[in-house]
Amino acid sequence: MYTRRAILWVRLDLRLHDNEALHEALNNVDEVIPVYVFDERAFLGRTHYFGFPKTGRHRTRFIIESVEALRQSLRSLGSDLIVRVGKPEEEIFEIAKKARTSWVFCNRERTDEEVKVQDALEKNLWSIGQEMRYSRGKLLYYTSDLPFPIQHTPDTFTQFRKEVERYVPVRSPLPVPDSLPPITVALEAGDVPGLSQLGHEEFEPDPRSVIPFRGGEEEGLRRLHYFLWEKELADEFKESRDGFIGGDYSTKLSPWLAQGCLSPKMVYYELRKYEEQYGRNKSTYELFYYLMLRDYHRFMAKKYCNQIFFKAGPQNKVSQHWRNDRPLLRQWIEGSTGVPFIDANMREISHTGYMSSRGRQNVSSFLVNDLGVNWQMGAEYFESALIDYDVASNWGNWNQVAGVGADSREPRYLNIISQARTYDPKGEYVKLWLPELRSLPPEKIHQPDQLTFSEQEELHLRIGDDYPRAVVSTDRWSS
Numbered sequence: 001m002y003t004r005r006a007i008l009w010v011r012l013d014l015r016l017h018d019n020e021a022l023h024e025a026l027n028n029v030d031e032v033i034p035v036y037v038f039d040e041r042a043f044l045g046r047t048h049y050f051g052f053p054k055t056g057r058h059r060t061r062f063i064i065e066s067v068e069a070l071r072q073s074l075r076s077l078g079s080d081l082i083v084r085v086g087k088p089e090e091e092i093f094e095i096a097k098k099a100r101t102s103w104v105f106c107n108r109e110r111t112d113e114e115v116k117v118q119d120a121l122e123k124n125l126w127s128i129g130q131e132m133r134y135s136r137g138k139l140l141y142y143t144s145d146l147p148f149p150i151q152h153t154p155d156t157f158t159q160f161r162k163e164v165e166r167y168v169p170v171r172s173p174l175p176v177p178d179s180l181p182p183i184t185v186a187l188e189a190g191d192v193p194g195l196s197q198l199g200h201e202e203f204e205p206d207p208r209s210v211i212p213f214r215g216g217e218e219e220g221l222r223r224l225h226y227f228l229w230e231k232e233l234a235d236e237f238k239e240s241r242d243g244f245i246g247g248d249y250s251t252k253l254s255p256w257l258a259q260g261c262l263s264p265k266m267v268y269y270e271l272r273k274y275e276e277q278y279g280r281n282k283s284t285y286e287l288f289y290y291l292m293l294r295d296y297h298r299f300m301a302k303k304y305c306n307q308i309f310f311k312a313g314p315q316n317k318v319s320q321h322w323r324n325d326r327p328l329l330r331q332w333i334e335g336s337t338g339v340p341f342i343d344a345n346m347r348e349i350s351h352t353g354y355m356s357s358r359g360r361q362n363v364s365s366f367l368v369n370d371l372g373v374n375w376q377m378g379a380e381y382f383e384s385a386l387i388d389y390d391v392a393s394n395w396g397n398w399n400q401v402a403g404v405g406a407d408s409r410e411p412r413y414l415n416i417i418s419q420a421r422t423y424d425p426k427g428e429y430v431k432l433w434l435p436e437l438r439s440l441p442p443e444k445i446h447q448p449d450q451l452t453f454s455e456q457e458e459l460h461l462r463i464g465d466d467y468p469r470a471v472v473s474t475d476r477w478s479s
């Protein structure tokens with residue numbers, strides 16, 4: 001009997017639950033061959049404009065763990081994950097030829113680099129009479145369910161939110177299949193590469209990390225369970241979300257959502273279950289609100305395509321004052337600007353790959369507004385360093401900070417000192433990442449550049465030696 005066979009190309013959907021491409025494949029063919037390709041350009045390449053390593057060590061490790069975990073899950077259901085390092089359009093093409101498949105099923109990506117790879121593979125498949133079959137379902141909302149065509153998606157998030165939350169239901173997540181057909185073609189399974197093969201040295205995780213992020217679907221589901229059910233943290237999310245230290249102040253789901261180890265629909269439905277049991281409140285709504293914001297950025301990326309990467313952004317608004325100032329950028333990246341609240345956040349991202357939402361807002365505002373540095377430099381550094389990098393969320397948020405985003409409201413200029421005093425009143429966060437400032441009392445911790453010589457002597461801290469001089473005087477925010 002003729003076996004209908006297909007490849008399932010796993011990309012940013014490293015999970016079995018709510019995986020539409022997997023379901024489509026199982027519904028249409030007899031045999032599915034799941035494949036993951038570590039795209040050498042995405043791991044060993046450099047960012048587009050400024051040449052940062054494309055995928056930093058924290059995200060690389062997270063992805064390796066997620067791929068290993070998916071392989072285990074697939075094996076436990078009777079299948080496997082074929083792993084390759086190279087170019088997906090070549091590696092998958094080779095497997096398609098060898099296995100004599102008919103289709104490649106995948107969840108469609110919409111941003112430039114991902115689409116180019118998709119298109120290249122599709123063309124190669126055509127040459128051997130095979131086809132791509134695209135699925136959706138990576139978001140909370142399906143494009144086809146929206147009450148407007150993509151080109152008319154409201155540019156302001158508030159408008160978008162009001163239109164979708166009122167009229168569009170979130171579809172139920174798809175279940176995990178009970179079992180999978182075995183792979184009957186002789187294919188080498190391939191080893192999951194180590195960090196060194198993907199351009200990084202082994203490293204020990206920093207014990208100050210908000211949580212020990214570990215990749216994989218099970219780990220993502222465990223984190224969701226911890227947040228909602230074990231600790232019931234959704235009830236205080238609105239108040240606690242602006243925290244900085246420890247695991248409990250926000251969900252920390254972003255790395256699993258970004259790699260697709262968790263489906264946003266799954267998060268939504270678990271949240272609904274939680275609300276059914278404990279009641280709905282402002283905090284539980286707030287979590288839903290941020291899942292919608294995540295969708296909004298994806299729809300903006302779809303609507304404005306590559307404009308989200310351009311300096312003038314979706315608004316096509318050119319500002320004269322941004323400079324490609326590499327020395328200043330370097331100080332920002334190294335956490336040596338002499339502004340403790342900024343430096344603490346920048347050291348956190350460098351040591352752990354994560355930074356809180358409040359931290360991201362502050363360091364981005366500081367780079368763009370106070371240092372006048374080209375926002376694309378910041379966006380690309382984040383692209384490299386973040387453990388939870390997501391094309392649309394990252395570039396969309398940077399667009400907003402720079403005031404070139406689709407949402408044309410004026411960006412909020414943040415007063416770094418008042419932010420620091422509000423969100424880190426005792427300076428505990430600053431001291432966690434800048435131990436050299438340990439001796440400073442809370443009223444001095446955020447403005448060491450304002451210490452007199454005698455105060456420096458008294459506190460055993462020499463500005464310029466023990467801690468950098470400030471690149472901009474912090475009294476600019478006092479007046």
Ligand SMILES: Cc1cc2nc3c(=O)[nH]c(=O)nc-3n(C[C@H](O)[C@H](O)[C@H](O)COP(=O)(O)OP(=O)(O)OC[C@H]3O[C@@H](n4cnc5c(N)ncnc54)[C@H](O)[C@@H]3O)c2cc1C
Pocket residue numbers: 241250251252253254255257258287290291293294297355356357358360361364382386388389390391393394395397398401
């Ligand atoms: C300059 C800048 C760059 C950013 N880059 C990214 C990025 O690359 N990847 C990313 O996932 N988020 C990004 N964010 C958004 C936000 O800071 C993170 O999603 C959040 O801090 C992750 O922590 P959490 O999972 O605990 O979030 P929570 O506060 O618990 O929120 C729950 C989820 O909602 C989503 N979410 C929350 N805030 C936003 C937002 N502003 N935009 C889009 N989605 C949001 C995330 O998926 C998050 O996991 C960026 C924000 C800024 C200001």
